[in-house]
Amino acid sequence: MSEPTFAGRVSRWYEQNARDLPWREPDVTPWAILVSEVMLQQTPVVRVLPAWQAWLQRWPTPAALATESPAEAIRMWGRLGYPRRAVRLHECATAIVERHAGAVPDQLDQLLALPGIGTYTARAVAAFAYGQRHPVVDTNVRRVVCRAVAGEPDAGPATRPADLVATEELLPAEPAAAALASAAIMELGAVICTARAPRCTACPVETSCAWRASGQVAPPGPTRRPQRYAGTDRQVRGLLLGVLREATGPVPHQRLDQVWTDEVQRGRALRGLITDGLVEPVGEAAYRLIGDGPPAPVPG
DNA sequence: CACTCGTGGCC
DNA sequence: TGGCCAAGAGT
Numbered sequence: 001m002s003e004p005t006f007a008g009r010v011s012r013w014y015e016q017n018a019r020d021l022p023w024r025e026p027d028v029t030p031w032a033i034l035v036s037e038v039m040l041q042q043t044p045v046v047r048v049l050p051a052w053q054a055w056l057q058r059w060p061t062p063a064a065l066a067t068e069s070p071a072e073a074i075r076m077w078g079r080l081g082y083p084r085r086a087v088r089l090h091e092c093a094t095a096i097v098e099r100h101a102g103a104v105p106d107q108l109d110q111l112l113a114l115p116g117i118g119t120y121t122a123r124a125v126a127a128f129a130y131g132q133r134h135p136v137v138d139t140n141v142r143r144v145v146c147r148a149v150a151g152e153p154d155a156g157p158a159t160r161p162a163d164l165v166a167t168e169e170l171l172p173a174e175p176a177a178a179a180l181a182s183a184a185i186m187e188l189g190a191v192i193c194t195a196r197a198p199r200c201t202a203c204p205v206e207t208s209c210a211w212r213a214s215g216q217v218a219p220p221g222p223t224r225r226p227q228r229y230a231g232t233d234r235q236v237r238g239l240l241l242g243v244l245r246e247a248t249g250p251v252p253h254q255r256l257d258q259v260w261t262d263e264v265q266r267g268r269a270l271r272g273l274i275t276d277g278l279v280e281p282v283g284e285a286a287y288r289l290i291g292d293g294p295p296a297p298v299p300g
Numbered sequence: 301c302a303c304t305c306g307t308g309g310c311c
Numbered sequence: 312t313g314g315c316c317a318a319g320a321g322t
Contacts, residue, residue: 042319045309081317082305088320138318158301159319162316186318195316196311210312216307228314238306278307 005160006148006205007170007181011202019191020043020089026181028128036183037121037128038089043080045190050133051080065093071292074278076247083241087277087290088116106130119159133178135167140189141182145170147193151210153217220267236260236269244279247254249285249293277281 004012018024023036035055039048055076059065065073077086092114096104104125105111123134124173135141142155142163149166171178192203199224200216201277202205211217229235239259244251261268270287273279280290 042305042317043307043318044309044317064316079307081308082319084305085320088307116320120319124318136318140318168315190318232304234305234307272305 004051005172005179006208007172007185008252009179010184010188011044011177011206014149014180014187014211016188017191018183019045022049023145029060030125031108031127033062034092034104034117034121034125035089037124038085038092038116040081041085041121042082047080048300051076051078059093061102062093062096065090066097069289070277074241074289083278084276091115092117094206104129108132108134119164127179127182131176132177133171133173133177134182135164136164136182136186137163138186138189139185140193141167143195144162144185144189145191147198147211148205148209151214152242153211200264202204233265233269237273240266240269240273244287244289247288250282250288253287255284256287 022028023033030051035051036048039055040053044187052162059068060075068090073086073090074083078084080086080150084190096102097116099105099113100110105114106126106129107256108122108126111117111125114122117125120136120138122135124131124138127134127136139155139160145166146155146164149170155163169180171181186205191256192199200209200212203209206212216253236259240256243256243259256265257266260269270279274281274287275288279287282288282293
């Protein structure tokens, strides 16, 4: 036997220590995995868990979701954040029905062509739902590879082609083993090799970690300017959407006016929601979630 | 490439 | 208490 590889060690650790997450169960459908991946984009696992269960109970297939309105998808999304993802997921379901007869495609290029499915999610579905050999690179994986292999404190802000190449080189040749390794590296980054306070003493690759060997130098200052929230358009959009989500049907603009005093910012936020396909005007003085009722009369 | 886009919990 | 963060995508 040769020395265990990096992926081999992490995979072994994963098999014994992986969190018991429902979308990792054996009989989970590709659609359920796709939904989990979209929900997990920038939203913590603990908040996704109940939302994922409820979503799939209501819409077990893309066809089931495509039957309903985008407004219902936005409501079902609840407070997971970034509600554009709910609209995209609805568009995604529709596209799957139209282009792929209701079956989640298994080819990377077809997955990438779906609304709301980007570099990470397409690869995650191809690997975790279909067992294909693709590097699945999220922020956790980039951090792990950057530290353990390159010996650097942290990765850059966005996934680059070089990140995919570096990760691909770590994967075993056999597809199923590669998919397992991808999940394992991701899990390591989420649980052990965390951004803030890595638990190196519990790490399966501590002895071969380049960052550890180099003295574990701290990352340079804030690589990204802090994302403030209070007072931003984002907050105002959230407030407006909260009102529309709770309402059934059109909401008079007077009610929306109450969520934020600054009229300029309020108007900008509302226009943004419309531009993004989350909200639509109804007549001259009311708004509703997109598709929340019969089509608005066409002017003219 | 830099920027936008929610939300809630934690140290 | 408030900055910081959590399985990205689209423009």
